[in-house]
Amino acid sequence: MTATVTSASSGGPGGVGAVLRAVARGRGRLIGAGALLALVLGGVLLGAGGWPSAFSVDVSGPLGRTSDWIIDNRDGHPLFLYFLGHVSNVVVVSVRAVYLVLLALGWAGVTAAAGLVAWRVAGVRLALTSVAAFGACGLLGMWVPTMQTLALMVVAVAASVLLGGLLGLAAGLSDRMHRILRPVLDTMQVLPAFAYLLPVVLVFGIGVPAAVLATVVYAAPPMARLTALGLRGADAGVMEAAASLGATGRQRLLTARLPLARKELLLGVNQSIMMALGMAVIASVIGAGGLGDRVYQALASVDVGAALAAGVPIVLLAVVLDRVTAAAGERIGAAPVRRAGVPSAGLGWAVALVATAVVAVAGRLSDRLTWPTAWTVDIAGPVNGAVDWMTAHLYSGVPIVGGTADWAGRFTTWVLNPLRDGLQWLPWWAVLVTVGALALLIGTWRTATTAVLAMAAIGVLGVWDPALDTLSQVLAAVAVTLLLGFALGVAAARSGRLERALRPVLDVFQTMPQFVYLIPVVALFGVGRAPAVAAAVVYALPAVVRITAQGVRAVNPAALESARSLGATGRQQLVQVQLPLARPALLLAVNQGVVLVLAVVVIGGLVGGGALGYDAVFGLAQGDLATGLVAGAAIVCLGLTLDRVTQPTERRDLSGKGA
DSSP states (O other): OOOOHHHHHHOOHHHHHHHHHHHHHHHHHHHHHHHHHHHHHHOOOOOSSSSSSGGGGOOOOHHHHHHHHHHHHHTTTTTTTIIHHHHHHHHHHHHHHHHHHHHHHHHHHHHEEEEHHHHHHOHHHHHHHHHHHHHHHHHHHHHHHHHHHHHHHHHHHHHHHHHHHHHHHHHHOOOHHHHHHHHHHHHHHHHHHHHHHHHHHHOOSSSSSHHHHHHHHHHHHHHHHHHHHHHSOOOHHHHHHHHTOOOOHHHIIIIIHHHHTTTHHHHHHHHHHHHHHHHHHHHHGGGGOOOHHHHHHHHHTOOOOHHHHHHHHHHHHHHHHHHHHHHHOOOOSSOOOOOTTTTHHHHHHHHHHHHHHHHHHHHHHHHHOOOOOGGOOOOHHHHHHHHHHHHHSSSSSTTTOOOOOHHHHHIIIHHHHHHHHHHHSHHHHHHHHHHHHHHHHHHHHHHHHHHHHHHHHHHHTHHHHHHHHHHHHHHHHHHHHHHHHHHHHHHHHHHHHHHHHHHHHHHHHHHHGGGHHHHHHHHHHHHHHHHHHHHHHHHHHHHHHHHHHHHHHTTTTHHHHHHHHHTTHHHIIIIIIHHHHHHHHHHHHHHHHHHHHHHHHHHGGTTTHHHHHHHHHHHHTTHHHHHHHHHHHHHHHHHHHHHHHHHOOOOOTTSSBBO
């Protein structure tokens, strides 16, 4: 049974599969033996202990002097006067102009515009959802902060789509540019959002320009990648036909490549919008204002009610933007379908424009531009009352099961503390050898070298112990995420009913910005490292569940039929056929889980997570850019290390084909 199923899962003749498996086992043993030898030699030659102080470089002095120079010369140096100053002014003027337009439309005009655009793109149901979402923002007393966030997002998304589109165009049309940009975009997409804030603050200071530019840099990579993917994946037959008709390169681009890549382009816009919203909320730490600032201020004072009142509009805004852009993407390339109550395209948009203008003028004439105060509902008081009740009755002392604070305390005492202490007890060279061995097992010498150098750079920066503290939180959160994610993903792949039940939940969870996840965990667990880990688990879980379910569901039916014909039980089919064949998807799920967990663990510094996240937040909040930049650089290095250790790299066999 086992031998036959294994042969079926090898994807080719049994002899070739056996040879490849033997080579893989031999390589694994060789790496294991090399790592063991390195550990023994390290113990003999280097001894134990943390990162040696002699190998560290104090960069706080140079960074402090650089920061002082920038502050002193911001108003007089030509670089700032004739370039960076103009960039800052353009950003401020653009955001201000969009904000004034939104205020001029009034709450009725903005709500009508949102509903009519959704109606034109996706129909009546999504139009009603959009109107209800914007109405809820006003009802919660968050209309002005919502408009501030929306104005910042409009400018940031326009700039990121333009920048990402130009980079994607270059990468899609030039193989050399594609090879240059690919590792840069790969690296940018694994970095936590916090890592983008520190450099722009150093140059532009605290305020809207820094927030917008950080958002642009963070949201541009998905647009660039998807644009390049769409252009490079254009149908070869269509391109040959265009060339045979004498079309120039510019004509082929405008009439063939770009139209064929419309779906990818709109998907890139969708991803840029969602990432821009997430960063715009996080950028409240550096003066972005809007809804994110309300959440940040509320979390700083542990005011869960106020944080929830600002968090709900963020979620509603994310859901509406995601659904509208996703619906627009689905319509691209589809046959036109006339829906009841929906006029033709040109007439429909004209009706929407006129209706928006009429509603906006009516609101101005009736002097109702701002959301009426009498129409607001204060949920902060009741929510804080509920939190106080939970603190008194559910935090601790619950018979048998204990309380949420007890769970957080036990998780910290039994898992996080031992894991942190164990990592910090390990000799520094043992950590480097382990990182290199793990990266080499699923990657190449190049990825292993990158991982080791990135980890060593953390020690050189002098933040070895805080980085290992952050790493302990990441490892604990990843373990819980994979345990739950693999179980739910496999169950969803094997049960259509469960998959349908999970789909809307996962959709909502995947559209919520990272910042929002901190609100419920603070309400349930208070502040500390355990709440930061809990938020990271909830944030990363949807991606792991989806990738796992897709990988298990995509297993070749012929392999399963072969196993069933040999009398394999459902458990045997899962363990011996589906999971081995889904290994690439499972490794991708691990990689994505690690990257997403790190992003939220770092933000967990806002709620007592400590370590590198706290240093980054402290540096931003107190203007101590040396501390913040060192912590940010260490976060970048840790992100690179974790990505390289968990990202499988295709190897090539002697024939030149991927093994």
